[in-house]
Amino acid sequence: MQTRNVTTPFGRRPMTLSLVRHQTALADIRQGKTADKWKVFRDASAARETLGIQTNSLAVLDALLSFYPETELRQDAKLVVFPSNYQLSLRAHGMAGATLRRHIAMLVQAGLIVRKDSANGKRYARKDKTGQVETAFGFDLSPLLARSEELAARAQQVLADRATFRIAKESLTICRRDVRKLISAAMEEGADGDWQGLEDRYVRLVGRIPRTPTLSDVEATLSEMEILQQEVVNQLDFLDNSEKISTNDAQIERHIQNSKTESLNELEPSSEKEQDGKSEPKRRQKSEPMKAFPLALILRACPTIADYGPGGMIGNWRDLMSAAVVVRSTLGVSPSAYQDACEAMGPENAAVAVAGILERANFINSPGGYLRDLTRRTSRGEFSLGPMIVALLKSSGHALRHAGCQSGT
Template sequence: MENGYVTTPFGLRPMSLGMLASQQLAETIEPGVKRSKWKLFRAICEARPALGVTDRALTVLDALLTFYPDDEICEEKGLVVFPSNAQLSLRARGMTPATLRRHLAVLVEAGLIVRKDSANGKRYARRDREGGVNEAFGFSVAPLLARAAEIEGLAAQAVAERELLRATRERLTVCRRDVSKLIAAAIEEQVSGDWEGIATVFRGLTSRIPRVATVEKLAPLLDEMALLREEVVNMLEIQIKPQKIDANESQIERHKQNSKPESTYELEPAFGPKQGARSVAHRDGDALPTDERQLKERLRSSKGAATKISGASEPGAGPGLKSFPLGLVLQACPQILDYGPHSTIGNWRDLMSAAVVVRSMLGVSPSAYEEACAGMGPENAATVIACILERGGHINSAGGYLRDLTRRTEKGEFAIGPMLMALVRANGGVRRHVS
């Protein structure tokens, strides 16, 4: 196209600023730029929504490109095609003249082609003596070459968005299937928990999945569904772990009984022996060192007292940690009651279920909570979560704090007792519990 040349439409068709902009854009083709017309056409098909053209308009563009003599579009070989409406209709799958004119106008408005009309509106070419085209009137495909990089970028973006949508759909489908089957398994196995409420939440999420999905609509649903799956898995794992611990203890450890348990239940275990203590005779008649015997007696008596006060089976305490009565935990951490089933906590399972909900609310990762359960025991990990909830205003990162406590527990540097007693004092003092 000649520089500075502006052509207006023939007949009653009006001129617009968009047409003028397309003509000016067609004049900005860099020297030597060329593109395969069919690769460029495929890119236009990929970027069709962004370009604002219909599939029927692309059929007309496909027919126009068949009249371009070479496979590569370049300025040196000319950029104007000049088929008659009859020929164009045949290559456009027999499209009627009125429909053809309408979709040609769509291509012009989208800035993909430019009209170059002759004085009488006919499409033809003037040739020189050697047979080469000297001047042609018809449709110029120069905008395609000028916008080639833009079109290819839009096509790549459209492909990436389509792949992201496909991956998001697949992940949501898998996540939805996992949650559905895990809830069904929990109900069938009669696992304790508010599974009807969880099923209601699941059905609500499922009903929000749109029929015509986009990434913007599916991404929030996927996040919520993944979080629900995470909570369901954690609830099931917490129910399974105590069973595994009890089974291992019954298979490996011998039954030990203290015929003279201490009558006083101590809130805190002794961290070291008293100086000058004497040896205590073992029930077989052997003698054990005083510090070892004292430690064993204190641990046995504290576990027995905790079982007697809570009225439940012995919680699975972690190595080096002593469990505490459920009543004392709830007195120290009353806020955890709001997250139990039906806003009540009647046993250790209820506390562990509430801790799973609070763990997610505090932003503690599943891996951090699993490490705490393994290092402290499930009941003690739930107790620590309740304490963190109670002191939430003073802790910046609940997950990091829990990991630090887990590491300190493994080294024997952490005890739950002082944390509980401090919260009890902060909440109004210790009340006596009668077993």
């Protein structure tokens, strides 16, 4: 272990406790320790921002190292260099004197060099009879040797942070692009959903990104953008499932009807002659096939609605319709939208539709708009509840093996 004295700066330059700590730390340099001066310089350059120095400070440090003749900094060597300001300025690419002094002060403050001032502030070396430097006054490079491991660790951390920052920025850019284009596509093609609300959230989120973001800024924005992206994808996925349900509606409905002991087709008039005086209004004929589903099957597909029934349970179709009225209000569906659904589907089937919407409420931004869309599609003969029930049963893990059993309550 070395024993070193603390020296104070010459002239009006103040002494600080930070300078004292930097000098006393030099006494702890491990015996026989060495370090490549240019590797240490590269590490200091990489860690520049964490050290609080500027690029011109590095130019001065580079110049100072060039005055040390050896490549290796050694614990047992004299690591003091003593160039004049003129010589130092030349090797620092002609840096002005005032600028040079400012960046020397930065290097001292950062603890990368230590001043070793003579009595008159001049920089020089005193040699012995053999020509060896006995005492030198100038800039001590020992802090670079003492902190070589620390500077290497700082440099590695900076490089790791840069890589993380780059990856986070790339991920945010891709996520922004995906959200932007998905919302635009949905709005341009008139897809059902609150796309304007999602668009507003996207704009607000992008507007909060600073001009020069930090890693924490990017990661926080990316986290929120990924949540928004998932909501957009879930909404599109739900719409896609609804379209698939509509496409397969005829096949699934036919399968369920054919599995009943008494086919619904046999209950309907098969000719114009039989229809005279016997048929019910057209709207009622639309609703009858859907009511063929057993109530128990409906409740397996849509269990949540039972919480809104009388006494927290549903025992018959009347209870289901009562619960649907409560749910309609809870979901924010207007009375007129629910009335239109009842007229198009029949009150029982409208109640089942509301139960299905409640079951998927987390994925539907506008329950009222969704119900109106189902009503319009029902009026055009493009929608029935069979596929919706099948999809809900599958999502809840139930099989449809009981769908063909006799009608429930």
